[in-house]
Amino acid sequence: MRLLLTTDTHVPKRARELPGELLAAIEAADVVFHAGDWVDEATLDLLAARSRRLVAVYGNNDGPGLRARLPEVAAAEVAGVRFAVVHETGAAQGREERCARRFPEAGVLVFGHSHIPWDTMAPGGLRLLNPGSPTDRRRQPFCTYMTATALDGTLSEVALHRLPPRT
Template identity: 65%
Template structure:
């Protein structure tokens, strides 16, 4: 099963829309995982229409309309992988041990908030942050991730760098 990982899209606050490459990846994915900070529910509506499946949460920039529709934590078993999605995990120092203690039953945790790509493992828990496809902040590129789940394992994790940052008005 092919997954597309997104977070911190901030549409239309940071960009009018997702980059074309991301929309192409939505069409190629079996499951879109979004770790929050949508900003407006219209993007959620559009992704739900186009995605084959979706697992998503709200973030700290998401108001009541999104919080009514999405949980703070979403979990699912996908291809034998116990997957969780949350927006914020706190400071990077000690993150792996904190998340392992907080989510002892997960194999994979997708998170956002920092806009900084992250890929680590700790005591059987893989932690992934896809960065942001629209707001690179201090990063050299806007990013998103894809991966494949097969027989209870995570394979082919790829960080995709977008050619140029998507700026509002472009």
């Protein structure tokens, strides 16, 4: 199963629209994960229409309309891999241990909020993935998203994709 991970799209506050490369990757994915901070419901509608399967949560910048449509925490099993999705995980220091305690059933945690790409392993085997942001790089050199493959209970081929600068 081909997976796409994204978060912190912030449309239309940080960008008027999602990058074309990201939209093409969404359409090629079997499952799309979005870890919150959509900002507008139109972006949720767009991803829901273009995704074969969408697993998504709301973030701290999402208003009542998005919060009514999305959970704060989501769980999904894909090709034998157990995923949890949440927007915020707290400070970077101690993140792995905190998240391993909070999500003991998950094998992979997809999160956002910082706009900083993250790929680490917690004690006990929980993998933490933050795909960064496709629209707001903040202090990072590039806007980003991630892809991965899930097969037979294993996550593999995790890749961070750099998006070209907006013009």
